[in-house]
Amino acid sequence: MPGNRQPTTIVPTRFAALLVCLLLLGGGGGVVYAWTWGFSAFTSYSYALSKAGPLPRLAPDISFVDQFGHERQLASLRGRHVLLHVFYGSCLTICPIVIEELREVYSGLSAAQRSKLVIMSISVDALRDTTERLLDLWREEGAFAGWIMAQPADNSIDRVTKEFGIWVFTKSDGTINHSADLFLIDPTGRIVRVISPQSNNDRLRSDLEKYL
Amino acid sequence: MKNICKLLIVALLPALLLLPRVDAVFSATMPRKALAESLLLLLGGCAVSRLCPWRRWAALAPSAVVAATLLLLFWMIPRSIDFTQSYSSANALFVISLFGTGLLLSHYLPLLPGVARVAYALYFSSMIVALGLLYACQSTLLCSAYTLEDQHAFGWMLVPVGLLAYLFVLVSMPRWLVPSANGR
Numbered sequence A: 001m002p003g004n005r006q007p008t009t010i011v012p013t014r015f016a017a018l019l020v021c022l023l024l025l026g027g028g029g030g031v032v033y034a035w036t037w038g039f040s041a042f043t044s045y046s047y048a049l050s051k052a053g054p055l056p057r058l059a060p061d062i063s064f065v066d067q068f069g070h071e072r073q074l075a076s077l078r079g080r081h082v083l084l085h086v087f088y089g090s091c092l093t094i095c096p097i098v099i100e101e102l103r104e105v106y107s108g109l110s111a112a113q114r115s116k117l118v119i120m121s122i123s124v125d126a127l128r129d130t131t132e133r134l135l136d137l138w139r140e141e142g143a144f145a146g147w148i149m150a151q152p153a154d155n156s157i158d159r160v161t162k163e164f165g166i167w168v169f170t171k172s173d174g175t176i177n178h179s180a181d182l183f184l185i186d187p188t189g190r191i192v193r194v195i196s197p198q199s200n201n202d203r204l205r206s207d208l209e210k211y212l
Numbered sequence B: 001m002k003n004i005c006k007l008l009i010v011a012l013l014p015a016l017l018l019l020p021r022v023d024a025v026f027s028a029t030m031p032r033k034a035l036a037e038s039l040l041l042l043l044g045g046c047a048v049s050r051l052c053p054w055r056r057w058a059a060l061a062p063s064a065v066v067a068a069t070l071l072l073l074f075w076m077i078p079r080s081i082d083f084t085q086s087y088s089s090a091n092a093l094f095v096i097s098l099f100g101t102g103l104l105l106s107h108y109l110p111l112l113p114g115v116a117r118v119a120y121a122l123y124f125s126s127m128i129v130a131l132g133l134l135y136a137c138q139s140t141l142l143c144s145a146y147t148l149e150d151q152h153a154f155g156w157m158l159v160p161v162g163l164l165a166y167l168f169v170l171v172s173m174p175r176w177l178v179p180s181a182n183g184r
Helices: A014-035 A044-052 A094-108 A111-115 A131-140 A157-164 A201-211 B002-011 B013-017 B020-027 B030-051 B058-076 B078-086 B088-111 B114-137 B148-177
Strands: A063-065 A071-073 A081-087 A117-123 A147-152 A168-170 A176-178 A182-185 A190-195
Touching (some): A044 A157, A094 A117, A094 A201, A147 A157, A190 A201, B002 B013, B002 B030, B020 B030, B030 B088, B058 B078, B058 B088, B058 B114, B114 B148
Parallel strands (some): A081 A117, A117 A147
Antiparallel strands (some): A063 A147, A081 A182
């Protein structure tokens, strides 16, 4: 009789509990594996870098507008080493430190070494870093002939950062979080080294001297 | 009635922490976000578990502890912390899941055998110390939303927290290892 039925409680069996446990371990492990690019990239920066592919790899042929307003291709710099990084002029934290580090290292190189190297600072701030502002920044940093300050042409910053493996995130207050890695591109157009800017100047200098 | 009121107050903790003004206070520095807010949420979850006489199934205890551990591990990844600062939905997930983790651990950890509890707690507190040392000594920025100084401060705060937790486990060990009336 339906009226005589007692309320039943579903008690999980040991087998069901074990199955749930294994499913959780497998599923959770899978999520963490995917989230960290195979347990190899635990930061936003390293994830973007790992996702772009292992080194050495061919640098994407990007178009950019330099501080003089000339549209150029990255491929046009082949034959020289290129040290590429992203920055934005309004940054108050890591960008001024990296640019200062680059200025010190570049000015410390011999004339022969400088002739083999181009420093390329690409702005990730399309709104504020106009060609005029980039020219001002370039002058402030010493107006070195081998230093290009540029904007990606045709608002292609998303493609550029994705293909290089640079993590960029613009916050609602206008600040831009981004990777500060330096990408060393050899004369054949391959990215051969990614250098962390937090290392000291001597390390960056010795790294460059190996290649120049 | 008194318990229900307490329960409602504690259960409102995640909603309170998601209010923009409160979130701004906790998100301002890494120690506040990754340590103070996390501890607050875990303790809030524990409090809800204590106030609720929900039924506990011993067979589900290992699964619940595994789920809680996976959630904790996920939010220890620097990339996950970055996401909480970049997307409000990720922050909501952070708040709710850590609250749930506290609840699960408080509800189901006592159902594990004493030896398993001791091993788990010793392992976890050691991991907190190791993680603290990693954050404190790493010279590269791990979380893009915070500065290197913040990262080091967080690391040095995490180390004593882990050591205290380790000491607490050592002190509680004899009590945990005594079999209770139900044979555990």
